[in-house]
Amino acid sequence: MRPIQYTAFYCYDKKLSLMLKDKGYTRLAVATNQSSNNQFAIYVRDEQLDKEIKQYYKTNKIK
Secondary structure, three states: OOOOOOEEEEEOOHHHHHHHHHOOOOOOEEEEOOOOOOEEEEEEEOHHHHHHHHHHHHHOOOO
16 A cells, blocks of 8 residues: 655644634644644645635734
């Protein structure tokens, strides 16, 4: 069986992660960065996810 390849999006922003989850995106995993001890979620990155991220940053005026 051939492994599935995808581009991952590592989300360290809790509000963004909750918004993505509420919109139906599935987190592949939630983990903690061993160096910084910050929690992050991993999503499969695609064009639609990129649009949601851009809209989130635009709405929240984050560069």
